[in-house]
Amino acid sequence: MALTFYTNPMSRGQIVRWMLEEVGEPYETVVLDYASTMKADDYARINPMKKVPAIVHDGRVVTECAAICAYLAEAFPQAGLAPTADERADYYRWLFFAAGPLEQAVTNKANGWEPSEERSRMFGYGSYDLAVDTIDHHLRGHSYVTGDRFTAADVYVGSAIMWGTQFGTLPALDSFKAYGERLSSREAYGRGKAIDNGLIAEMQAKQGADA
Incomplete structure (x- = not known):
C-alpha cells in the first residue's frame, strides 16, 4: 500500500x-x-x-x-499506537480536546481576543485559563494521555503542549515541561525533527542562493 x-x-x-x-x-x-x-x-x-x-x-x-x-x-x-479498550475513553477525549477547545483557546488568545465572561458559554472552551487548567490537571496525574503508555494521542496532544510552551502561547507549567521532556526523548521524535530540520536548512540555503 x-x-x-x-x-x-x-x-x-x-x-x-x-x-x-x-x-x-x-x-x-x-x-x-x-x-x-x-x-x-x-x-x-x-x-x-x-x-x-x-x-x-x-x-x-x-x-x-x-x-x-x-x-x-x-x-x-x-x-x-492505537488505544486498547481500556484506553479508548481518555484517548479520544484528550485528542479531541487538544484539537478543539485547547486549539481554539490558544489561537484566539494569541491573536489578542478572548470571550467576555458573559459570552464564554458560546465558546466550547469557555476561557483560555479554563482550557489550560483542564489539560494541566489531567497531565499532573498521568505520564501520557491514556495513563502510563504512549499512544498516537500523545503525538498530537504533545505537539500542542510542546509548541505552546516553546512559543509562549501556553504557560511553562511543571506538568507541561515534564510531559514534553518525556516525549522529546523518543527516538521517533528525534528522527522526525532531524528530517524536517534538514529540509528547512535546504530551503533556507536555496533562498539564500536565489537572493
Missing part, C-alpha cells in the same frame, strides 16, 4: 512527520511551497483547503493532524 505525505517542514506537518516515524512504515514525502505548489490545482484536488499536511494512503486522502494521527494508528496496528 502506497503512503504519500504532503508537507512543508515549517508547518504542522512536523506533527505528522513524527507520527509517521513512530509508525515505522515506508512513506514518500512531497514538500510543497506555500506560494506555489501548495496553491496549485494538483494539490487542491487532494486538499481543497490548499494547506498541509495531508496523506494519501492506498488512494485514500486524510487531512487534519489529529485525524491523520488516529488514522495511521489504526491503519498500522502493529506499531501499537
Whole structure:
C-alpha cells in the first residue's frame, strides 16, 4: 500500500512527520511551497483547503493532524499506537480536546481576543485559563494521555503542549515541561525533527542562493 505525505517542514506537518516515524512504515514525502505548489490545482484536488499536511494512503486522502494521527494508528496496528479498550475513553477525549477547545483557546488568545465572561458559554472552551487548567490537571496525574503508555494521542496532544510552551502561547507549567521532556526523548521524535530540520536548512540555503 502506497503512503504519500504532503508537507512543508515549517508547518504542522512536523506533527505528522513524527507520527509517521513512530509508525515505522515506508512513506514518500512531497514538500510543497506555500506560494506555489501548495496553491496549485494538483494539490487542491487532494486538499481543497490548499494547506498541509495531508496523506494519501492506498488512494485514500486524510487531512487534519489529529485525524491523520488516529488514522495511521489504526491503519498500522502493529506499531501499537492505537488505544486498547481500556484506553479508548481518555484517548479520544484528550485528542479531541487538544484539537478543539485547547486549539481554539490558544489561537484566539494569541491573536489578542478572548470571550467576555458573559459570552464564554458560546465558546466550547469557555476561557483560555479554563482550557489550560483542564489539560494541566489531567497531565499532573498521568505520564501520557491514556495513563502510563504512549499512544498516537500523545503525538498530537504533545505537539500542542510542546509548541505552546516553546512559543509562549501556553504557560511553562511543571506538568507541561515534564510531559514534553518525556516525549522529546523518543527516538521517533528525534528522527522526525532531524528530517524536517534538514529540509528547512535546504530551503533556507536555496533562498539564500536565489537572493
